[in-house]
Amino acid sequence: MVKKTGVHALADALRSDAVGGFLLIGAAAVALVWANSPFSGAYEAIRDFTIGPSAPLHLDLTVGTWAADGLLAVFFFIVGAELKHEFVHGELRNPRRAMLPIVAAVGGMIVPALIFAGMNMARPEDIGGWGIPMATDIAFALAILAIIGKSLPPALRTFLLTLAIVDDLGAITVIAIFYTDDLKFTYLFAAVALLVVFGFLQQGRGIAAVLNRSAVPNWVVYLPLAFLIWAFMHESGVHATIxxxxxxxxxxxxxxxxxxxxxxxxxxxMLRPWSMGLALPIFALFSAGVVFSGIGSMFTDTVALGVIAGLVVGKLIGILGGAWLTTKLTSAELNPTLQWVDIAGMSQLAGIGFTVSLLISELAYEPGLTLDHAKGGVLIASLVATVLASLVLTRRSAHYRKHGIPTEEPAEQN
Known part of the structure; x- marks a missing residue:
């Protein structure tokens, strides 16, 4: 056996969702404490420091934006790759199972939005925040699941991964349609065109085959291409993590x-250690620094209460109810290694809104008490959802560990 060097051992450790989860949560905790401490000025100065070229793609962005739009794109690349593997080789290659998390995600967006809108019907000036409780923060949700659910069936992580991706795509679509004033279609089409080129090169035929056989390293082509795709997507007004x-x-x-x-x-x-050990913690450090102000009046404000109810209650009803109804009304089926109580715990975990919810809050409201309440509601809801999900999923994990229930799906018969 070849003994691994310290660098390789560290890289292997950082490939673990649990290790990455601890780093992510630790960075978020540091950000919250720092932003609400006497040294908050230093935090804001670093987060809001602008760096990058302004021409030609207006990439003179703040450190916080580079973290949320740039570094987080690395994590989303890995998520997209995992999802591709599941659709081609894994759990989601079965359309009847793939349908379930997709429909559940739609329910998990619609119900929270309706709850928020219903609670703010009497305040038409504030009802524009209906998109806030729609979003699930995939990075935090997967991190929490990795920490509390080591003995849970792998199918549950796949369910959450698929649901969160669909949820994020839905939330970003909502941002583009309802919360973006200037969507630049020229840049969007350019990004899509380069994605077509990227996909063609991946096929390994024709020009791509020549590239693969040449002495020029592939990254010399793919890295600039990936950067241009990201830059054009960012300039288009669509969230660059797409x-x-x-x-x-x-x-x-x-x-x-x-x-x-x-x-x-x-x-x-190759990228996973960089994502877990660098991209996600830095993203959390500059995204989680929400300042708590007006907390005393937060629990009488229907904006904050609508956000909390939407994320904590709406996600549970929308995801669990949508998935259950789908199995009753269509040919969709739940993976046999899972129980509905597992989906209930996972649905509660999806109530962690955080990053995208905070982003929509800033787009929906001007700076002031309402915005502070909306952000505070997101944080409180995410904490409550985490606690409730942990209560359910830790018990389920212990159940699977105690009874030795298989965590791998039995092989399908031909």
């Missing part, structure tokens, strides 16, 4: 002649 998901989904997952592993597996394996 570029990461799209490129991950376009990676080739099948091995061709002469290859030891697929491009998807190779790149995912």
């Amino acid at each position: 570029a990461g998901v799209a490129m991950g989904m376009l990676m080739r997952s099948r091995i061709r002649g002469g290859e030891h592993e697929s491009p998807l597996h190779h790149v995912e394996h």
